[in-house]
Amino acid sequence: MFALRPSNRRRNLWAVSLLDVRPTDRVLEIGFGPGIAIAAFAGRATEGHVFGIDHSQAMVRHAGRRNSAALRANRVHLTQASVEQVPAFSDPLDVILAVNSVGFWPDPVERLRELRRLLRPGGRIALVSQPRCPGATRDATVRASQELQNLLTQAGFTHLRVETLDLNPPVACVLATNPAP
Template sequence: MTGWVFAHRPSNRRRNRWVVSLLDVRPTDRVLEVGFGPGIAVAALVRAGAGRVYGVDHSAVMLRQASKRNAAAIREGRVVLADAPVDRLPPALDGPFDVVLAVNSLAFWPAPAERLAELRRRLVPGGRIAIARQPRRPGATAATSQDAAHEIEKLLRSAGFTRLDTRVLPLRPPVICVLAAAPGPAGGHMR
């Protein structure tokens, strides 16, 4: 039931599409989504022209939903999805990746600073990451979203990311997305 809600709630669909729009993916990009849920961002990445999209989620239910939503792209070899937690990524997902994204999943990661450092090592030099969050607890406000942005920025810096850029989508509460890059030559620009 939760997966159905995630897939059909307008704010979830808008949030995922917005994050993908910030990434300016290219046909040569290899993209990894951590916590793909029902596969909304995966589908948006395919539509945006990403070369190959990989994804992990710790829920077999989400894997089934995302696989169904992206069945054609999976058959074409453009999408590879796996049932795995972020702290035990399958060997097939060693990278290197041009882009990594996570939408509303970071709060569920064990030792998020360590996970972000591992993801940085899987990125090409200059590769991009996008970590988005829309606080969903009762009473969440713009200040709650801003606090989340500061925490994500701190985690990304401690994991060795550079060129941080925080964006806001004005929903209630606001969605924040912190964009950053792995050290090295620019792997693409961030819009």
């Protein structure tokens, strides 16, 4: 269902496009759902690696089918895990993406601090929110964007930038950088 909804596809592909993923990048998506962004990342990080965690075994299976060739080529790695159980990585990550999931994280500032430790200095993170509550409006998107900015700032990220995709309701993507030590 999530993969078939045009707004979900558009939102995920848009978020990937904002991250300027390079061929050698190491990317992590948290809450990858049906694997739309994972596939887009795999198409960009052709010499790198794309990792994904999702708490749902059904989504791991679904995304695995969508990304089967990249999985076989050992360029995509999907794990059933929550944001509290992010696996260890042998090398720092370049990019992290989370779409419509931060609101479900326990202690999101601490989770973001942990994610920041996984990013190389200068690494990029994008948190995306499209309010899905009944009657959500542009104002709800603005509020969600501000909350994401506050969380990222508290976690130590810098160079925050907000992009908006004009859907109904609008989608906000807050991008930030892991500063050099």
